[in-house]
Every structure is written in C-alpha cells, then in structure tokens.
Amino acid sequence: MDEDKLKLAPIDVHKIIFRIGEVSKMTGVSPRQLRYWDQKGFIKSQRHDTSSSRVYTLLNLFRVGLIKKYLDNGYTLKAAVQKTNERQDMMETMHHFIYHSVSGIENIDGKLMINMGYFDKAKTSYLYGRLDENDETEYKVIPVDKLDHN
Structure with missing residues (x-):
C-alpha cells in the first residue's frame, strides 16, 4: 500500500x-x-x-x-x-x-507549507502558510493554475 x-x-x-x-x-x-x-x-x-x-x-x-x-x-x-x-x-x-480550512501540507518551492484552502470566494487561488526558521509567519498566495497537483 x-x-x-x-x-x-x-x-x-x-x-x-x-x-x-x-x-x-x-x-x-x-x-x-x-x-x-x-x-x-x-x-x-x-x-x-x-x-x-x-x-x-x-x-x-x-x-x-x-x-x-x-x-x-x-x-x-x-x-x-x-x-x-x-x-x-x-x-x-x-x-x-x-x-x-486546512487542506493538508504540501511542498511549495522546496518548503513544507500548510494549505489553508482557497484564498478567494472565486476559488482561483490557494493560501499557504508556514513558520520559517525564526518562527516568523510566512504566507504565499498561489493561483490554482500555477500549482502542480499530479
């Protein structure tokens, strides 16, 4: 399995x-x-x-x-x-x-980030977040069409 x-x-x-x-x-x-x-x-x-x-x-x-x-x-x-x-x-x-809201954890640009769901009501982008090595919050908005979900 x-x-x-x-x-x-x-x-x-x-x-x-x-x-x-x-x-x-x-x-x-x-x-x-x-x-x-x-x-x-x-x-x-x-x-x-x-x-x-x-x-x-x-x-x-x-x-x-x-x-x-x-x-x-x-x-x-x-x-x-x-x-x-x-x-x-x-x-x-x-x-x-x-x-x-949390949809899982994904590798984004070599970093593990939490998929926090759709960023907008039109569902065109996802919001990702993580804590960096200094425990600072980092967010990233990624358009749905730019993600590689195999």
Whole structure:
C-alpha cells in the first residue's frame, strides 16, 4: 500500500478516561475538590451508574488544569470557571476553523507549507502558510493554475 495514502483513524478523545485519583495526581486538585466542582457543574464526570467511580474525559482533564491554573493565579473559583469557559470557547472556535480550512501540507518551492484552502470566494487561488526558521509567519498566495497537483 502506498505510504502517502495511509490515513490514521482519528482518536475519539471522549473515550480517553481517567479515574478521579489519576486526575487529582496529574492536576494537583484533591479528589474532594473535584467532587465539589462536579457537584456544582464546573466539570462533568461520567458514571455508568450511581455506584461506579467518577471518571473524567481528556477534555475534562484539560478543564480541571485550566481552572487550577486560574485559581493559582489568584482568581476566585467563579472567575476561574468563567475564564476557563472563555478559553475553551476560543479554542473550540480555533479548532473548528482549522478543521474546516486546512487542506493538508504540501511542498511549495522546496518548503513544507500548510494549505489553508482557497484564498478567494472565486476559488482561483490557494493560501499557504508556514513558520520559517525564526518562527516568523510566512504566507504565499498561489493561483490554482500555477500549482502542480499530479
């Protein structure tokens, strides 16, 4: 099979779960505090029934870490949750944009560049971008008819 044609199956991040003790160890938030945050609706554990242990998804692990970071920086719990909500909203917007706009990575003039999709509504040009060796952003607009897509 052609290596270029191999695609990895996406990982369902909702299936990556951690027990409350693991989340506590990784974030430095006590299990008691995690249960309190869960009870208040600041985070959401998953349970198969009322007698099973709390488990948290990878996304909730990140959420706990963000809340803790804001608390450590002096925010109240209410403000830390609000800041976390704002940050997660921004990240979701960015993820949605990237998911729908990035079309892959291509070699353009000997440089690996990210194909960021069509540059114009008429679909006559593509926008490519990359970070150079100094981490400076470089963009290039290339007309569709100038690309060699074999």
